[in-house]
Amino acid sequence: MTHLEFIAGLDPARRAALQVRSDRKGLAHLAGHLGLLVSLAALIIAQVPFWPLLMLPYGVALVFLFTLSHECTHATPFASKRLNEVIGHALALPLLLPFTWFRYFHLAHHKFTNDPARDPEIADQPRPQTWRDYLIYLSGWGYWRGNAGLIWDHARGRVSAPYLPPRQHGAMIREARLLLALYALIALSLLFTPLALWLWIVPALVGQPFLRAYLLAEHGHCPPVADMLENTRTTLTNRIVRFLAWNMPYHAEHHALPMVPFHALPRLHAEIETHLKSVSNGYGEFSRDYVAGLKSAESTSAAVR
Template sequence: MDHKAFIASLPADTLADLNRRDDAPGLRHLAGHAALITGFGLWIALGLPLWQVALVGQGIAICFLFTLEHEATHKTPFADERLSEWVGRICGVLIALPFEWFRYFHLAHHRHTNVPGKDPELMAGAKPDTIGTYIVHVTGIPFWVDMLDRIIGSAFGRDPGDFVPERAHRRVMVEARWMLLIYGLTVASLFVTPLLFWVWLLPCLLGQPFLRLYLLAEHGRCAFVANMFENTRTTYTNRIIHFLAWNMPYHVEHHTLPQVPFHRLPDLHVHMQGRHKVTSDGYLRFTGEYLNTLKQPLP
């Protein structure tokens, strides 16, 4: 059975129930995630004991807003679509991933998941295949370089890519200009106080490698086929990672039915039991297995 046959097998009332959006779960989750970031930020700002360790925790908490922004591209974190849109935009500013552009990049990824030459994630070089490229990838440096180039280029009217419809070009450009203004004001603020460097900018640099490692598990070393049960991986993990990643470790579930809100993915997982073809027992195990497949040693 492939993912399309699985969807067809679900009763209509079950599918409707799974697809139902709700503000309350998203607002509770958002409040928890925001509280985590605020708590780490205060820990760092006040210079409390082990504040250096808090830098990493803060970076992970901020960088994993990627998963909320990703969810917002589907308009599913909240029943209120305007709320989803604005939360997605704010997350995009915090992690330098422009929401308007990413929306179309990500929808193209769903349309052509793991299809060489069509999936923009594959064309962006997101799946390193040597030790050297793996190390560079995990540092997060290619991400920062690519996104800063993307934002600056979009702000000056550069073509955002074939997957972005022409009607959205102006929105992409306007958002990029607002982001550049915000980043310019941030840099200017550093001449007055280094606070944003310590509670936002440096933590993001430290947290990005953890996000890169997490994201590799979603499709890394999966088959280049159209069946979501084969081209996507669900990773069994703990509640902390499920919280930080807004339940996206249930990634086969998400790709099979992307309109299902994050808080219903555990229920979809139950319905899908026995159908999974690609899973991993935790991110440490996946990382070890991925490293074992790499082709070349360091020079």
């Protein structure tokens, strides 16, 4: 069964129930995520014993706000449209992720999922095939460099990707210029206090490899086919990861019905799990399988040479 066949067979009332959004559930989850960040930040500021070690869990929790930004592009974490917009734009600063651009980038990804020529996630930068590319990918270098370059280009009025509607170019340019101004203020603040260094820059750098490994599992080694139950992977994991990732490990479910909010994805999973074609039992299993593929790719490359 494909995702289209599953949707066609889904009772309309059931589908409508799965797509109900909730400010209460969204705000409760956000409070938990931000509460974790604030608690860890307070310990770092207080410089409790071994406080530098806390920057790893803090950094992971910080960069995983990416999954909330992603949800906001679909306007699903909260019932309030304005709340989705405000949160999405607020996350642009710490994530180096302009929200207006990201919305259209991500919609194009959903439309052309895993299409090597048209999916913007892989069209210009394919997933790593060698150990060297894999380690560079995990470092987050491509993410930071790519997004910084994007903001700089947009701030100069250079908006060119075909999936970006011309009517939104002005908004993207204004957002990029505002972000640059805010980053300049943060850089200036470092002359007076190291808070931005310890509460943003260093944690974001050390946390990013964990987000990269998580994101690679969403579509890595999935075939370039149209069926969302096959071109997208669901990764079975623990509650902590599901919490930090806003239930996005249920990723095939999300791609099959992207308007289902994060809190309803476990219910959707229970209904669709027997039809999933790309599933991993944890991120460790996926990473081991992916690394095995890298070894094969390197061996093949050496044989060709």
